[in-house]
Amino acid sequence: MPETPIPADEAERLREMDDLQVLNPALEPELQAIATLAARICGVPIALVNLVGGERQYFKGRAGIALSGVDRDSGFCPYTVFERELLEVTDALTDPRFQEDPLVAGEPHVRYYVGVPMLSSRGHALGTVCLFDHRPRRLTPEQHQVLRVLAANATMLLELRGHARESERVTRSLREVQELKAQFLRTINHELRTPMTSIRSYLHLLEEDEGLDERTRDRFLQVVERNTTHLMDLLDELLLLASLNAGTAAFTPARADLADIARRAVDAVSREAEDREHSLRLHAPAGAQVRVDAERLEHALRHVLGNAIKFTPPGGSIDVAVSRDPVPTLEIRDTGIAVGMEDLEHVFEDFYRASNAEEQAIAGLGIGLAITSKIVRWHGGAARMENEEHGGIHVTLTLPVPAPRTAQDAP
Template sequence: MISALIPDNESARLAALDEYNILDTPVEQTYDQLTELVSSICGTPIVLISFIDEKRQWFKSHYGLEVEETPRDIAFCAHAIHQEEVFEIPDSRKDKRFHDNPLVTGSAQVIFYAGAPLVTPDGLRLGTLCAIDNKPSQLTDIQKQQLTIIAQQVVAHLELRKVEGIKESLVRKSLSLTNTLAAKNKELEQFVFAVSHDLKSPLVTINGFTSTLAKELIGQTTEKQQHRFSRILKNVKNMADLLTNLLELSRVMKGEITKVPHDVTSLIEKSWQRLLTKNRVLNVEFILSKPLHSILTHQPLFSQCVDNLLNNAIKYRSSERNLQLKIHTEESDTAVSLFINDNGTGIGKKDHKRIFHVFEQIVEGEGTGIGLTIVKAVMDKHTGLVELVSEVDQGCRFELRFPKV
């Protein structure tokens, strides 16, 4: 008996075999059907799908044979993986390499053998699809061709299996990362909420004492000192506004919502009246195109969203013309869109995405940079969209698209 040599590319071959994760896997009908088909084509009672690892040949499918593996040093397939085409032994008893092989002299009685190598797309031979008989035989050219084609189908199934394995691994990693990210986001939200809440109290104290001190010393301070008091109070107010907005953003992001149909006309009118109370000297044309379509929404978040957009329209109105606000709705098969149009200073196209990020400001030093982040967070909660159409000095058109389900 002559054992097969170890291939020169053995390390790469074993690594490829390991990547397919096929060894010692359970019986699969897909592979058993292929070996049964080969038995019919080649007229042999035994057909094997054999993989050669470091010390053995292991059978993924073993039609007509109960053995699941044999040592590598006696394996016919260990010789076959050195061949590019079908490796055929018409009568092993007359071949000096096999005549005294235990697989020939023992109960298996491997007399005829024909093995087509299982070749990966990288040209590595992992094992064979082999046909075996207990008597001398020989395949026709057509049978050899068909054996080779089916061997290629075995490799195709291996490739598909590997792709599915990679896909499952990526899905698991994605789910793990998603869960980790969700947990980190929750921790961050809790941190922002706690810090924002804890800082509001001392800010109220600072604002109160500074205001009182400024009034008590009004007759003893210079104009420059009074300006400094004013700057302190302004910055305290900005900080308080920022913390308030951060708290609002935190509540929006971590809260669960229940959506019900709302006649949003009255909600928008109430939002506008609240803003007018704070801006009594405002000269504005407010156009509400009635009737507005009913929207499936969470009322508190909807009002918060509208408040932010109307407040921005007031804050960034043009000094060249009186403010004009137009609001209407449009309905499609899947959603209802609320449009809020103004004729203010507008936003350049390069800033359209940036303004929805936290702390991004339309005008440097104006606002907290959180209002539009809240709007986007509200729409995300509704599984909806917010879109902007705007040019510098051409006003803004915000579309809030609410799904119907």
Template sequence: MAGTQYAGATLEQERLAALRSYEILDTTAEQDFDDIATLASQLCDKPIALISLVDADRQWFKARVGTDVCEGPRDTSICAHAMFDEDVMQVPDARLDPRFANCPTVTGDPHIRFYAGAPLITPHGKALGTLCVADSVPGSLTPAQRHGLRALARHVVTQLELRKYARDMHVLHQRLRSAEQIKDEFIARVNHEFRTPLTAINGYLEMLGDPELPSESRDGFLQRVQRNSDRLLALVNDMLLAAQVSADSREFARVPADLAVLARTSVDANRPLAEAKGLIITAETDEKVFADVDVRRMGQALERLILNAVKFTDAGTITVRAEARDGHAMLLVRDTGVGISEEDQARVLAPFRRSADAERNEVQGLGLGLSIVKSISEGHDGEVTITSRPGVGTTISIAVPATGPYPEL
């Protein structure tokens, strides 16, 4: 019995998901649907006609003729029965049918006696509701009227499918436009970011080929070649990592880990970089912050947050914190840098998108760092949050589901 109830609940959830996928509930009246209801009323010679969509606990009328009622409870709905019928369900006199004799629409206004409903069935076999007609006097439909009501019910579903298709095509078009824009930005960004160090390397190599170049100049040029080479390598690594952690290709080996240890390790590894810029970097952690993570990937995400903080902080401190909060394991990187405007906070999480300050000051980078962080976070069922005030500083946090604590071995 329990298995049957579970299967029934699953089917109902699938049915409701199908209904809601059309995004039709609680929309305004539309002429196409109103015309179908009018045709049903005229064809069946009944004063009331409805396109009834049965939600979880109500029936809602997309189109109606002969009544001003917009919706009603599902538990007293005749349509909730009719939508599961294989054919047109007819109730010649609702007063004589024990299923419906006590329904408010039968005992009270509009005093329904006759009812006929054709189910609205999706191409995948899910029942959405009915196209129904009703009357305050007993009656029945002729075979031709039943056939016509079924045909009009199919036309209702066709209209729903057409609207869904049009909406999906609009979304796809928007995504394609966005993808095209990202591609253009990618080409422009990569062209600039790669061409600049390559041009510099080429120039220094030409000068290094001069046999009369003083040794002290040679050493300086070699250092510049090395810096530009390191910059190119960092760009390539970011591009490869972005591809590896994209939504379509990421595979994370998640194991129990203490994010407090990860925070302290990342701070130690990046301290020379921060101190070279005159910044103070510290780690603040709870005693234990457990989560199931891919330690390498989460370390890459945290490193990019720290590098970002260093890049956009001219003076002050960078604090890396690990803490447990509200069922989440948190990694936070707080800086005293330039900050990110509210308009840019959503933008900078997308690939190749950078803040206005980064663009204005021509800060090096492809704009992949925070999008990599976002992908890694989402790959751990987590999310990234940005809190920032321009000129004051920024805090970027990664929150993933907390687990543990784990027994020590």
């Protein structure tokens, strides 16, 4: 049997059908009606609305046959798609292209075929509206024209259905964006208003009560300074996120030891972990060489550790491990609160706060893990989070193996 021809626009043709989400065996009622109408108008026993995929053909509408599809290399329709014109085979047993085809040699013993390509608005032949008979025959020019009209209508229905699905997706995405915006505004309002209210209250006390002793005034000023620092940190994080999204963040990569970076990050959060009575352990053999912006990567790791500290109940444990085989990797395991499965795929998105954070009113803007993921991805690595089997969270930050040292490398 001759080899099935492949259209020159095959990749784009298949991509369009993927966009339309039509390559599946489900019957479409409207296309089923077109197949039934074609069979009755032309007086043939079998009619199909057939989409030709990369490996299979999908019968989206059918009359007179129970099959849901066949292999790509079987039948007549791939030739119609390839030629992009009406194809009529009056007697398949006399055509060398189809004499040995399973549909001709076996059930349903096809002798006659006519197919019209379904040409999309992008100019690709997605499939056919086609007819089969068990005996040789020929249709009239009027019947050919009917098939062309039906094929055009079948294509239009497919495209309208695909556009409707895309519109639903866009609408859903816009709704999610609006919900995220509302959540962000609620969160940022709380995160900014709380320290601002505290600062204003203490400043009023300092201004209005001249009888405060020096020790009390110092304590009030410390509260003001602490809240001011918190506000500045929040603004710095928001600016960093914006610059990472815009691709304008400054990076200065150089060779470094991943163990040293991990040790500095752990030291930076150790006091916070102690206050929460956490056991914070570092397992970091030296020699895991990476080419990174050490300050940025340390910042990313501190966000993961800060998250672990916030979501791990007092008395829990947090373990940080550095490995170098097969690639440089940072692993952070804690005994904290598991993340819902519906949240896991979103935790690295901008401003996303998992449901457990909302339910337990745990402070945060939902940008720490987003910053972590963007910094790691800028280095050519990847960030992943998963729930531990027996409770807790496992975060993995992988980095690419550095190229051999050159004379231009920073020390």
